[in-house]
Amino acid sequence: MSQTALALAFKADSGRVLAALIAQFRDFDLAEEALQDAMIEAARTWRDGRTPSCGSSWLLAVARRRALDRIRSSKRANDEIVLQNLNLLAENQPDDEAAQEIPDERLRLIFTCCHPALAEEAQVALTLRTLCGLTAREIAQAFLVPHATMNQRLTRAKAKIRNAGIPYRVPEGPEIPERLAAVLSVIYLIFNAGYAPRNPALSAEALRLCEVVHHLQPLPETSGLWALMRLHMARDPARFTADNALVSLKDQDRSLWDHAAIARAKTRLLHALALSRPGVYQIQAAISALHCEAPSWAKTDWPQILALYRALYRLSPTPVVALNSAVAEAHAGSPTASLASLEALRPELDGYQPFHAARAELLAQCGDAQAARLEYDRAISLTSAPEERTFLSKKQLELP
Amino acid sequence: MQYMALIYAEEGYQANYEGDLMADYGQFGQEAMAAGVFKAGDALMPVSDASSVQVRGGNTTVTDGPFAETKEALGGYYLLECADLDEALKWAAKIPTAKYGTIEVRPVMVFDQ
Numbered sequence: 001m002s003q004t005a006l007a008l009a010f011k012a013d014s015g016r017v018l019a020a021l022i023a024q025f026r027d028f029d030l031a032e033e034a035l036q037d038a039m040i041e042a043a044r045t046w047r048d049g050r051t052p053s054c055g056s057s058w059l060l061a062v063a064r065r066r067a068l069d070r071i072r073s074s075k076r077a078n079d080e081i082v083l084q085n086l087n088l089l090a091e092n093q094p095d096d097e098a099a100q101e102i103p104d105e106r107l108r109l110i111f112t113c114c115h116p117a118l119a120e121e122a123q124v125a126l127t128l129r130t131l132c133g134l135t136a137r138e139i140a141q142a143f144l145v146p147h148a149t150m151n152q153r154l155t156r157a158k159a160k161i162r163n164a165g166i167p168y169r170v171p172e173g174p175e176i177p178e179r180l181a182a183v184l185s186v187i188y189l190i191f192n193a194g195y196a197p198r199n200p201a202l203s204a205e206a207l208r209l210c211e212v213v214h215h216l217q218p219l220p221e222t223s224g225l226w227a228l229m230r231l232h233m234a235r236d237p238a239r240f241t242a243d244n245a246l247v248s249l250k251d252q253d254r255s256l257w258d259h260a261a262i263a264r265a266k267t268r269l270l271h272a273l274a275l276s277r278p279g280v281y282q283i284q285a286a287i288s289a290l291h292c293e294a295p296s297w298a299k300t301d302w303p304q305i306l307a308l309y310r311a312l313y314r315l316s317p318t319p320v321v322a323l324n325s326a327v328a329e330a331h332a333g334s335p336t337a338s339l340a341s342l343e344a345l346r347p348e349l350d351g352y353q354p355f356h357a358a359r360a361e362l363l364a365q366c367g368d369a370q371a372a373r374l375e376y377d378r379a380i381s382l383t384s385a386p387e388e389r390t391f392l393s394k395k396q397l398e399l400p
Numbered sequence: 401m402q403y404m405a406l407i408y409a410e411e412g413y414q415a416n417y418e419g420d421l422m423a424d425y426g427q428f429g430q431e432a433m434a435a436g437v438f439k440a441g442d443a444l445m446p447v448s449d450a451s452s453v454q455v456r457g458g459n460t461t462v463t464d465g466p467f468a469e470t471k472e473a474l475g476g477y478y479l480l481e482c483a484d485l486d487e488a489l490k491w492a493a494k495i496p497t498a499k500y501g502t503i504e505v506r507p508v509m510v511f512d513q
Contacts, residue, residue, distance in 0.1 A: 082506075115485075117485055117489070162483050163507055164505075164507050165401045165403075165482075165483075165484045165485045165488070165507055166484070166485045166486075167483070167484035167485065169484075169486070175486075197439050
């Protein structure tokens, strides 16, 4: 079995094994090196025709021994944590290896990786590296930064965890909402990094991480985020034409949507909403669900969408939420009122492409093709993504 | 671990402080001592009394004023003994000036013997 095939075979478990190693040794680099050593040993064992009795437990046991070997030959040999581990290992008989349950330390680890004392971009990178097992190179590619920059970002984050004493623990009591929000925000950033340029592997990782968090600590907002991401993905098959042109929600072929996935997401969302602890992800998922169940753009429940955007604005009063709210207002009632709401947002959103695209669409609806054309010009000048540019130009050409 | 909580605020914020600043600091100090996290702590005289020293090429230059001329100035510090960063941040948030300025939390460096 090749190294790559082996890595793939272990990929599902490697996050869990790595998390267990980090929790035990409190050292990211040591854990990564030990896991790497264990992978190599696994490759050798498999090549010799001996199959490890139990994949990930075996891997963890070998990695632990390799980590201790590395410690013994380093100057850390007298550390308190190291001494504890040496004692622990002495008590463990090798026969127990296969039967040993791998403790699931991923929740503690994700709260460490998403600690607010780390910069957000470092939180994202560290989460992908340690919980999803992506290499620094893969993360660098996904976020369009040079490999060296990403390496440095990861190294700095790991050093800060060690030097500043960022703990490995699940937050408790009043800290939970703020800390969970940071974790969910990182997951959603990972999802969006995969969704917009269509890197489905990254979006899938985000969904998987959300499952892990939900499994280990079920809370309504986690379900809300899961449902939101799942609903986005369900619409993905209709988002682009065969020649990769962006299709707006309004014009998407709704029969291409994954309706089974939509149904599952809705079930999960309804369970969360029934707990009456609303949050930004649950509300966004509810808006998305209303779009998903509408037979067409025209037959969408706009009044309810508008009410949800207003609820969202109360929890998260950002100009972008206000923009979406104004757009929903146009569909729910009068476009003229909506144009006035938009006008109030101009000081904050004048440099934001969707603001001008929304205004263009509304002006066209009100019959002012001349003003709409100018707004499309402005929107096009503000976008760098080629597919968005094509999309906006097409809309502009369709004006009377 | 030991953490230094550096208290930054605009000088003169005390005039706008709602409540009794001295009493609040007194209470914080007692709480931190009772919990065993307090190691040391002091208030500093204002930046108008600060001097900065640099030695370059063997020459000592002394200038009037703080190292960095910013709106917010270092006004005091606590040295805290905490298990981890979360505990240190929790205590830092209790420092009365946290409501008006910023508390910078820095781990104290430990040198290998």
